[in-house]
Structure formats: C-alpha cells, structure tokens
Amino acid sequence: MNVLILGATGFIGSALLDRLASDGHAVTGLGRNVARAQQQRPDTLWLTADLAEMRDAGDWRPLVESHDVIVNCAGALQDGLADDVAATQETAMLALYAAAKSSSIRIVQISAPRGGTGGDSAFLATKFRADDALAASGVAHVILRPTLVLGRNAHGGSALIRALAALPFAIPLVHAQSRVETVALGDVAEAVSAAVANLMPDRSDLVLGHPERPTLAELVALHRQWLGLPPARVISLPAPVAAPVGLLADLAGRFGWRSPLRSTALSVMAGGVSAGDGAHAPVPFLSARQSLSIVPSGVQDLWFARLYFLKPLMIVGLSAFWLLSGLIPLLDLDAARQHFLRFMGEGPATAVTLLTCLADIVLGIAVLVRPYAKRALVGMLALTSAYLVSATFAEPELWADPLGPLVKVLPSILLTLATLAILDER
Template sequence: MKILVLGGYGLIGDAVIGRLLRDGHHVAGLGRDILDAQRRRPVVRWIAADMSKLLAAEDWLPVVAGMDAVVNAAGALQDGPRDRLDAVHRGSVVALVAACEQAGVRRFVQISAIGTDPASANPFFSTKAEGDKAVTSSSLEWTILRPGLVIAPAAYGGTALLRALAAFPGFIPAVMSRQPIQTVSVTDVAEAVSRAVAGALPPRSALDLVETEAHSLADVLLAFRAWLGLPPARIVPIPAFLGRIAAVVADGLGLLGWRSPLRSAALVALARGVTGNTRSWNEISDHRLQPLEATLAAMPAHVQERWFARLWLLKPLVFGVLSLFWLVSGIVGLIRQDAAADILVSHGLSPALALGTVLAGSVADVVVGAAILVRSFARAALMGMIAITLGYLSAATMLAPDLWLDPLGAMVKAIPALCLVLVALAILDER
C-alpha cells in the first residue's frame, strides 16, 4: 500500500514508519523540518509542509493523491511560536479528512491521546477531541488509537523528562508522585497502526492502548532509574505549587520557542492521571500490550542513555549560564566603557578606536546573550559567541600578549567559556 504518515520523524511517527516499511509498504512522511529524516530514512518520500497552514481540502489534495491510507501521528502539547493547537489538531485534520474523502483514500488512522474531551478547559485535550470528531464523522474506514505514556528507545518531551528525573543525583524529585500512569511500548503502537492500515482491526474503532496495570509516577521513575543502571534512590515529593511555578516558567520559555514538557498542559494531564481502558483492545486483538517492565527490558540502556538523562536537566542550566555570562559581560562593558578603553589605549590604540572597540564588543555581547534565549536564534547566537571569543583571543594575543599572564586569568577563563558554548551546540537539537 501507499501510506502517508504525518509527523513521520516524531517519537511515534518514526516507529510507525519503520514498521510499515518492514511490512513492505511504500511510505511517505510529512513534517516541517525533514532534512535529518531524509538522511536517516532515504527510502521514505519526505514532504516538507506545515500542517497548521494546510487548512483547506485543496491544500491537502496534492499530498494525499494516490494514497491508500493516512496515519496522523502529528501533534503538539501547547501553543507557542512554532505550534498552534487548534490549527494542528482540529483545522488541518478537518481539511485532511475532506481531502481523503475526495481523493478516495480508504483508511485513516488517528493517533489521539488519553483524556481527549471537547469540553476540557485545556486546549490540548479539547482540540484533540475536535480532530477526533472530524475523523469519526467521516465516511473513511477510520481507527482512532489513544496511547498512554509512550515508551520508546528515543526520548522527547515527557519521556525525556522521566529519564532525567530518574537520573537526578542522590534522590528523585517528583510532583504528584502518586498519580496513576499506564504506559505502552512504541512498538505496540506501531503494531496497532500496522493492523489498522491492513484492515485487520474492525473499522470505525476507537481504542485505548495501555498496559493492563497502572503504576504510580513514583514507581515509573524508580523503574527508569533501575533501567538506567543507577544506584537506588528515594522519591522526594515536590509540593504542587513548585510544580506550578516550574510550569509558568516553562510556559514563558515556550513563548520563546523552547518546547519544555514541564508546561501547564503536561501538569493537567498528570493531575487527571494517564490511564485508559484495556478492554476494547483485548476484545478485538490477540496481541497483548506489554507492561512497563517488558517494555524497558526490550530496550536495554547503556552509557549513552545515562549521558542523555544527566545532560537533559543540565541543558537549561547551560543555556541560562551562557546567556547570563554574555549579558553581564556586555552590560559591564557598557557601564565601565572608559576603564575598558583605557586598557586598550595603554596597549597602543587611539582613544577613539579603543572606545569604539569597547562599545562594539559590549553591544555584541548583549545581543548574543539575549538571542540565545530565543530558540530560533540560539544556533546563530552560539556561533556568534564562538566568533566573538576567537576574535577577542586573537586580537588580545596580537595587541596585548601579556594579558595571558594576568593573575586574574581573564584570557585563560575565556577558554572554558568557549568549551561551554561547544557543549551547548552539541545538545541544542531537540529531536
């Protein structure tokens, strides 16, 4: 079959594409940033498109033409500069379904979420429910799959946060640690999609994909810590108000383009519990969904998983420290520009050139220190930091080599700061 997978390089979408390829299908994947995906899966026909801008059936018709099935594995957690929930979850799905009906697409698989409700005050759950309604109101052979907490070898968003908290040194911090969670292996989700597109599931079915038994969040974190091979640690409950403060900060970072899983929508989902009903799946399938223990055992962790878990929580600290360092450096330079210029004058520069150099350098420091806080500018800001540092070290070496022997180590300290920039570049990618 010819199958289109929306969100094809995401946590679920990538696993679905891998399974469909093994089944022998011809697969196309759609997403906004497809360059990395093209390199990793060149056999897939990748389509670069932003779903939030495909809001009419005519926009989708060229995309779905000739397809036998469509799998919608795309989604977003919360509104932000890169994400518009109503457009992605509802508007584009309404248009897509209409296009599929016009183009003669036979089957449609919608990856939804546990807890969708059109009356929910949370936009994630309400817009997801509206998208589901558009699917169920169609004439297509549809299947709606509602996975619990999806566990995969890859880790984005909430599952990355779980790994990071599990790897916390000395203890494991947890907000609402007693809330129930039912997990599902990403391989089981891909299996369900495979069966749905093949017609092996009853058409027009809505199915929860969750393990049989629920675990508390604390138990999930302890299981992840053991999976990482780290020494046992106790769970330390974090007051709910601290979680809300963290969510407000994460929401603010979301406005700057950072997609933190700590945002308010995630806390709302956790507060209601991530649980579903296994009965509907068990009644139609002989494939039992794996419990958490089996899921983790099937993807053993090694040193790279421990590296990732430890670095993940350090990432905001790295970027915050770099921003503060460059902002303070620039502001101090502007406040004490005369003193800084005097140093350059003492090494042979004219007063005018020295003052101009100090002002230009200080402004550049402030610009890159502020730009690194905005996700879309972060890479350029980091490259600017490298260029400025190398320029500073080169110019100082030529004009005032004696500064290398300064007892306060101003020149020497620039080198570890440069190394921290390289670390930030290495961990910048989100998926």
Template sequence: MRVLVLGAYGLIGTYVSLRLVADGHEVAGLGRRTAQAARRLPGLRWIAGDLRAMTRVESWVEPLRGIDAVINCAGVLQDGPNDKVAAVQTDAALALFRACEESGVRRVVHFSAPPSGSGTPFETTKRQADRALADSSLDWLILRPALVLAPQAYGGTALLRGLAALPFWRPRIAGAGLLHVVSVFDLAETVSRAIATPALTRRAYDLAHPASISLDDLTRAFRGWLGLAPVASGRLPGWLTAAVGRLADLAGWLGWRSPARTTALGELRQGIAVKPEPWIADILSHPVSLEQFLIAHPATVQERRFAAGYFLKPLGLVALAFFWVATGVLGLTAARGEAVEALLRGGLPDGLAPAAVVAGSVIDIALGCALLVARTARPALIGMILVSAIYLVVATVLMPGLWLDPFGALLKIVPSIVAALAMLALLPDR
C-alpha cells in the first residue's frame, strides 16, 4: 500500500513510518525540512510541504497522487514564528479531508489528543478536526494517545528526563493532574493493524495504558531508570510555575519550542483522562506499561548525558548571549577608552583604533542577540567561534603581553570558544 505520512520526522511520525516501511508499504513523508529528514529516514520518499500554507483542497492534489492511505501525525502545541496552531491542526486538516474525498483516498488515520477541557487553542483545534473527520464520508480512524514514551526524547518526555536528572533536588509541580502513558511502539502497532484491517473504521480510540500515574511518580521512575540516587523533592509554587511558562512562551516567539509553555502547563493541570478499554478490546490487548517500557529500554550513558545536560542548553545559550552583549555594550561605553588605548599601544593608527573598537562591539552585540533566536542560533555560534579566533590572533600580534595578564584577558577566550562549541553540539532538538 502507498501511504502518505504527515509529520513523518516527528516523534510519533518517525516510529509509525519506520513500522510501515518494515511492513512492506511504500511510505511518503511530508514535512518542511525534508533534506535532513531524508538523511535520517532514507527509506521514505520525501515531499516538501508546509502545512501552514496547505489550507486549500488544491494544495493536496499532488501529495495525494497515487496514495492509498493517509496517516496524519502532524501537530502544533502553541503559536510561534514558525508554528500556527489553527492553520496546521484545523485548516490544513480540513482541506486534507476534503481532498481525500475528492481524490478517492478512503483510508485516513488521524492522530489527535485526549479531550482535556483545557480550552487551549491546541485542544479546541484538535476537536474541530476530529469532528470534521467524523462527519466526512472517509474510512477514518481517530487515535488519541496519552503521554508518549519513546527511546527518542522530545517534548514533554525530554523535559521529564531533565527534571528527573537534576542533581540535588527533584521539583514537584503544583496542581498537576494524573497522567497516562503509552508506548510509541504500541502506537506504531496500532497504525500497522489499522492499515491491514479494513474493518477498523469510523472509530475513535484513546491510546494509553490503563494505569494512571502522578507527575511526581513519573519523574521518580525516570530518575530510577537513569540509575541516579534518590534526592529530596519539593513543591514548586504556582506563581513560579506560571513564571516559567511565560518565559517559555517568550522563548517560543523566538523560535524555541519549549515543552514548558503555558499550553503544556494548562494541559498538565487538567491531567490526561482517557478510556483505553475500547482500544484494548479491539486492537491491542496488552499495551506496554511504564515499568515494562523502562525495563525493555534501559538507560545508557547517552540517556544520562542528555538528561543531565537538558537544562544546561538553555542556560548556556542565555549565558553566552549575555556575555557577548555585555562585552559589546562595555566596549561602546565604560571600557571604550581603555580598549582604544590598548589598540593604539599595539600599533594601530589613531583613526583606525576607535573604529575597530566600535565595530568589534557592534559585532559582539549582534552575535549575542542572534543567539537568542532559534533560526539564527547556529550561525551565531559559528560566528562567535570565528570572531573569538580572530580576536586571539589579532591580540597575540598586537598585544602578546595580554597572555600574561593576571586576569586572563586572552586565556578566557579559549573556554568561551569551547562553550560555543558545546552549545553547537547541543543545539539540535531532534
């Protein structure tokens, strides 16, 4: 069967696509960043497409050509510069469903989310798409997974690993509701059976293990899975959790998809209420529990390093950005005269030294600001490494005595280069 998977390089889409390929299906993946996806998942045929712009039926004519079934794994948590919740989860989805009806693609498996009653745009747009699909003439299946467990860490489960690995204290988020979990392999198995079983149609299923768990118990379980010794836990006050959510929202508008944004916190307060019994009765009689999943996928040094460094990435990026902006501001204000005198002593002409200080300071500020924006963070880090190397070479030629400066004026540039290299390595989020 020829299957089109939307969001094929996302967390769920990756495992679903690989399972369908293993089953012998021809899988086409649709997404924005297909070049990198093709390197990660070479067994798929890739179609470049931006769901934000695919809100008309005509947008789907070519992607659906020759397709027998569609799996929609695409989803957006919250609006941002690169994400539009309504466009992706409602407008594009409705256009897709109508295009399937017109093109004769009957089978549509649509990943949604369990009803939470949170009233967030994430939840309301999911419900709108669900209703539109249910009212269509298609052979549809709506799958609503709980918190997805996967070997790959992304989104909420990545945050849980980071919280579990904090060295001296394990926070408890006030007001968090009970959760349910589901293995990503159970999701892939469900899609595999749905594609192979035409009778599984026009049904909506909650996908989850029946046992509920608190967020505190979940982070404790992850900490034990990582092989870390127990630490004291403490309740995060509501105002602090809200402040973190607002900061994460701000980061979201800079392009960073933090799982701690207010939408995620709102869904977390509601908890995940599911009724998995129909799914268990019809499709998968023994879904994997949290304990079984963790036992089957033991943590290695890679998982421990990821969890330990989870919060170091945002801290490191902010610290580097502050360092570069601060040095630039100082170069334009309090330290400008001293910097010009140092360059004059090094042999720079009178007219060139002040201009060099101003230019260097402006470059520092620009690189620091660019680092805070997700789209420009990578070139900013590369720029920091190159500019730091230039500073070292120029200073060594003009003022070699700075290597013996008791405050380490030049020596400190070396660890800043290493810090930029470390942030460059930690930058990818999947």
C-alpha cells in the first residue's frame, strides 16, 4: 500500500517509516525539514510541508488521492516561534478529514491517553478535539494512544528522564511519586503496522502501554541503572519549585527551543502518565525495564544524558559572553578605540569600534533564537578567527600580555565548536 507518514522525521515517525517500509509498503515521509532525513533514507520519497499551513481540504486532496493510508504522528507540545499547536493538531486535521470523506483512505491517528492531567492544555485539548472529529467523520480510522514512549533515539520526555538519571550525587525530582505508564517504541511500531495492514477493527481507539506503572523516581532509577551509573538519592521537591523552570522553558519555546520542561509537560506530569480507563490494545507490551534491556546503552547514551542540561547553559553562556564583549566597550568608547587609533584616524577608529561591538551584540542575541543559532555559532567562529588573526599581525605582543586577552579567547572557540556539535535536536 501507499502510506503517507505525517511527522516522519520525528522520534516516532522515523521508527514507523522504517517499520512500514520493511513491511513492504511504499512509504512517503512528510516533514517541515527533511534534508537530513533524505540523506539518511535516500530510497524514501520525501515531501516538505508545514501542517500548520495546510488548513483547507484542497491542500490535502492530492495527498489523499495518491495514498491508501495516512499515519499522523505529527504534533506540537506548545506554541512557540516554530510551532502553532491548534493549527498543527486540530485545524490541519479537520481539513484532512474533510478531504478524506469521499475517499477510501484510512487514517491511523497517533494521539495521547485521556486518563491523565493537563487535559485542558492546548496540546491535549486540540488532540482530543481532532480525535473526536475523526471519530464522527465517517472516515475509516484507528486511533492509537501511546503512553510515555521509550526508545534508543530519545526525545522529549524520554530524553529528560535520561538527563535526570545522569545527574551526579543526587537527583532532584518534582512529582517523584507520579505513576508513569510506558510503551516501547518497537511496540508502537508493531501496533501501527497492524493498523496499516487493516488487522485492527475500523474505528478502534486503543491505548498502547504496559500495565506496570513505576513511579517517576523508579523510572529514573531504571534509566540510571541502564546507563551503568551507581544509585543516587532522589530529592523530592514540592511542585511550586517547578514553576520558574516551566516559565524559563516557555520563554525558550518562544525563541524556538522545544524543551520538555515547558509548563504543558509539567502539568501533564503532575498527574503522571496514565491511560485511565482507556481500552488497551489486546497485545503484550514490554515493561519499562524490558524496553531498556533490549537496547543496551553505550557511551554515546551517557554522553547525551550528561550533555542534555549542559547544552542550554552553553548557549546562554556564549550569548552572555558575546553580549558583554559588545556592550562593555560602549561604556568607555574612547578607551576601546585606542587599539584602532594606532592604525587609522579618529573617525574610522570610532566606526570600526562601533561596528565590532554591534557584530558582537547581534551574534549574542542571534544564538538565542533557534532558527538562527547555527549561523550565529558559525559567525562567532569566523569573527573570533578574524579578531585573532588581526590582533596577531597588528599587536602580537598581546599574546604575551599577563592578562592573556588573546589566550583567553581560545576556550571560547572550543565552547563554540562543542555547542555547534550538539546543536541538533533530532
């Protein structure tokens, strides 16, 4: 069959793409940025589109007419610079259902369990309204509701749990006793495979998850053991402690960074991840311990976990460094332009000083904005190299200065290179 996967570059979508292709289906992947996916899977047909812009049935008809099944695993946790939750999860889906009404296409919807807290959040509310609209549309469909998905290629909540598990000495947790139902990524792929092959009854609405529900503290301890780290004491923190963290993560979301610590995720976790009274798929699922044991960790998993919380600190640190290097000279412009006055007149020296300060400030701001972060980091490397080369030829004695103004730049280059190396999110 011809299968279209929405959100095919994501954590779940990429696994489904591989599974359905191995089942013998002709699979097409759709995503907002598919350049890397095309390099990884050159035999797959890729389409570039933003679901938030596909608001009319006419946008969907060519896709509906050319496919037998559409698997929707796209989503957005919270509104941000790059995300429109309502447009992506509800408006676009209603347009899809309208286009599919007169066709024989089947839709496999990857949604979320209804049993937990946070149901009034935009993330869950839009998903549930889209589910209800699909159920009432008359379109052939299956709705699958995975609980917390565990897989080797961690993302979102599973990545956060790994990062918490790798903290040294002690692990601070909010909602440490909340129960978390999990499902292995392979089990999700197995269920979708069955739904695509029409082995599930039409209009099925099923939860995917193992009935065992460890506490969040127990789940973090399992991941710590999986990473090969000794046990660490869990420090249970009161819920209000998480509020400032959620606000900072929400602010980062406005700049395009998709943190799993945003307020929506925290409100969902407050009541745990549970299917409630939802009907579970009648197949055996792996427990959390089994899900981890089938993919033993390697040193790269430990690196990822340890760098997870360091990454935002590295970005903020670089931003502060460049902003201060651009702003401080403006406090005493005459002293700052002395280096240039040795080689040019007052007017040009002042202009060059102001331009370099402006360049530093622009880079310090740009690195905080996710779509511009990579270019900002490359710009930092280029400008730092230009500063070092110019200073080496113009004032080589600065290398021997007791305060080390040039030597101290070298660690910033290494920090920039390290940040650039771990910038990608998926």
